Amino acid sequence: MAVNSKTLGILGGGQLGRMSAMAAERLGITTHIYCPEAGCPASLVAPHFTCAKYEDEQALKEFANAVDVISYEFENIPLKTIEFLQTLKPVYPDSKLLEVSQNRLKEKEFLNSIDIPTAPWAPCRKSDDIKVTLESWKTGQCIIKTARFGYDGKGQVFHRDSDNISDSWSSLNTEEAVIEGIIDFDFEVSIIIARDLQGQMAVYPPVKNEHKNHILDKTFYPAPLPENLQAEAAEMARKIADAVNLVGVLTLELFVTKDGALIANEIAPRTHNSGHWTIDACKVSQFENHVRCVTGLSVGDPAPHSAAEMHNLIGDDIERLETYEKMENAYIHLYGKTEARKGRKMGHVTILKE
Numbered sequence: 001m002a003v004n005s006k007t008l009g010i011l012g013g014g015q016l017g018r019m020s021a022m023a024a025e026r027l028g029i030t031t032h033i034y035c036p037e038a039g040c041p042a043s044l045v046a047p048h049f050t051c052a053k054y055e056d057e058q059a060l061k062e063f064a065n066a067v068d069v070i071s072y073e074f075e076n077i078p079l080k081t082i083e084f085l086q087t088l089k090p091v092y093p094d095s096k097l098l099e100v101s102q103n104r105l106k107e108k109e110f111l112n113s114i115d116i117p118t119a120p121w122a123p124c125r126k127s128d129d130i131k132v133t134l135e136s137w138k139t140g141q142c143i144i145k146t147a148r149f150g151y152d153g154k155g156q157v158f159h160r161d162s163d164n165i166s167d168s169w170s171s172l173n174t175e176e177a178v179i180e181g182i183i184d185f186d187f188e189v190s191i192i193i194a195r196d197l198q199g200q201m202a203v204y205p206p207v208k209n210e211h212k213n214h215i216l217d218k219t220f221y222p223a224p225l226p227e228n229l230q231a232e233a234a235e236m237a238r239k240i241a242d243a244v245n246l247v248g249v250l251t252l253e254l255f256v257t258k259d260g261a262l263i264a265n266e267i268a269p270r271t272h273n274s275g276h277w278t279i280d281a282c283k284v285s286q287f288e289n290h291v292r293c294v295t296g297l298s299v300g301d302p303a304p305h306s307a308a309e310m311h312n313l314i315g316d317d318i319e320r321l322e323t324y325e326k327m328e329n330a331y332i333h334l335y336g337k338t339e340a341r342k343g344r345k346m347g348h349v350t351i352l353k354e
């Protein structure tokens with residue numbers, strides 16, 4: 001491996017940035033975190049930290065001057081910030097992918113444009129759009145999601161037959177949303193792909209995800225998916241990565257229907273909670289591969305060496321730490337957050353299996 005003495009700037013200071021900074025450190029790559037929150041998880045492990053708003057041009061300029069290449073650890077960084085930084089230093093993944101994954105309407109349009117199936121969907125800008133769409137779909141229920149800024153089930157409403165349409169619409173308090181048909185899925189999987197500057201790709205095997213209160217609770221590798229569907233999921237991930245000229249890591253969330261079809265749910269232009277198991281169970285983790293790809297190193301081997309189960313520690317779950325400490329093959333990761341608020345991701349545990 002070539003020695004890489006680059007400084008990687010990361011926008012966002014959460015646990016994804018933290019684990020990327022830790023992976024970078026192992027490779028001898030310096031990181032510089034940019035985040036408006038003092039004491040954020042990533043700032044506690046990175047050698048350099050700028051605490052400033054994403055709109056602060058002066059601070060952004062100084063940050064860009066101090067680093068060689070820039071990435072981001074969550075998709076709600078203002079597009080303007082990325083476009084401004086792109087004029088100063090390379091930013092990966094580039095703004096096209098960010099723009100698509102920031103807006104569920106653009107995301108679905110993009111996926112369908114490259115023949116990747118999604119749930120039936122329609123744009124929604126007023127309550128009447130829901131009525132018209134449900135009539136044309138001949139159903140009384142759907143999920144309505146705000147086009148932007150949704151995560152962990154926030155910004156969505158499950159509209160049932162008995163619900164009042166205008167109440168469902170106004171509960172979202174938004175101007176733009178997507179109406180989605182409900183997929184009667186068997187289970188959910190995700191697949192993570194890394195692509196380097198030369199266009200070489202590494203695909204992690206798909207994993208099964210279980211959610212609790214709309215937040216990822218557990219991830220299982222291997223997923224109980226037949227080989228043909230594993231190959232299909234990998235093919236979809238490759239197709240997306242090529243179409244957006246990906247540099248870095250991207251995650252695709254999929255529904256597996258009861259009759260064995262894969263339907264794309266959403267894409268994230270970044271490392272993902274469902275890939276945390278790769279730190280302990282794969283030769284090269286999703287975080288290392290992200291750092292490798294954006295800093296110009298070749299993509300590393302994603303092969304798992306163990307089966308694994310990842311458990312998120314959310315809010316009070318942190319009280320279960322002692323149980324995990326006693327478990328053989330349980331590897332604990334904590335994010336340095338001092339207050340265990342409800343719904344807050346405090347850490348995770350990977351349990352390696354045979």
Ligand SMILES: Nc1ncnc2c1ncn2[C@@H]1O[C@H](COP(=O)(O)OP(=O)(O)O)[C@@H](O)[C@H]1O
Pocket residue numbers: 119143150151152153154180181182183184185188211214253265266
């Ligand atoms: N069209 C759908 N049909 C059935 N379940 C869905 C649908 N869309 C979302 N869900 C459920 O809600 C969860 C969160 O939705 P998602 O679109 O992934 O938003 P988030 O950004 O909050 O992760 C999904 O993981 C799935 O369990």
Ligand SMILES: [Mg+2]
Pocket residue numbers: 253266
């Ligand atoms: Mg999701």
